[in-house]
Amino acid sequence: MKIAVIAGTRFDTALGCSLLERSGILCHPIPMARTPEEQNLLQYTNTNGLQQTMEEAVNRLEHRGFQGVMVFCNSLASSINMDQLRQQTSLPIITPLDVYQNMPDQWQRILLMTANAHTLGTIEALLLARNAHMEITGFSSLDLIKRIEHQEARQVMADYPLNHLLALTRQQNLEAIVLGCTHLTKIFDHIRAITPLPVMDTGTIMAEMVKASLT
Known part of the structure; x- marks a missing residue:
């Protein structure tokens, strides 16, 4: 089994590759940018170029024996036309946006954490389309994402005031926390350790969806 992780x-x-490789799935990594800042800029200033690059990458994969594609990035999936991408390939493509289609209906008040405001708005629109009564407290921080890339998970938790953010969940009587950036998968267990609320991590859920699709 061979999956491309974009x-x-x-x-x-x-x-993303590490989550799949634990189950014996071969992965081919395809990053779209060198840094979080570059990726962020592409999503705001060159979506057409990003779309073309994605389409070219997926078209090449189809002829190289791959069995599927996992787009392991909320902001990337939020910035391109996924319907158009899927129409151009026979390969199954799983993205974080698919995860939100199956989010538990019982949650009415959530904290949504993302890398940037564009992604926050896209995910919020998806969730409200499913449940117009959902109340979403949004938080986006490219700074947090950069720290996650360069620091150990424990150091991120020590340096970044996530405890203050999570205190907000108690003040607002929120019911769950949704990690809307796959970088946050790195600190998923650490976040769960300091909150009584259920924490939904799109990264780990996506990996399970890929594994299920291959069995």
Whole structure:
């Protein structure tokens, strides 16, 4: 089994591959940018170029024996036309946006954490289309994402004031936390350790979806 993992930078591409390789799935990493800043800029200033690059990458994969594609990046999936991409290939493509289609219906008040505001708005629109009564408290921080790339998970938790953010969940009586950036998968267990709320990590859920599709 061989899956292509397309993501924003080498970091999240490697993180996505590691989740699949634990189950014996061969992975081919394809990062779209060198840094989070570059990826962020592409999503705001060159979506047409990003779309073309993605389409060319997926078309090449189809002729190289791959069985599927995992787009392991919320902001990347939010910036391109996934319907158009899927129409140009027979390969199954799984993205974080697919995860939100199956989010638990019982949650009405959530904290949504993303890398940038564009992604936050895209995911919010998807969730509200499913549940117009959902109340979403949004938080986006490219700075946090950069720290995750360059620091150990424990150091990120020590340096970044996530405890203050999570205190907000208690003040607002929120019911769950949704990690809308795959970089956050690195600190998923650490976040779960300091909150009583359920934490939904799109990265690990996506990896499970890929594994299920191959069995």
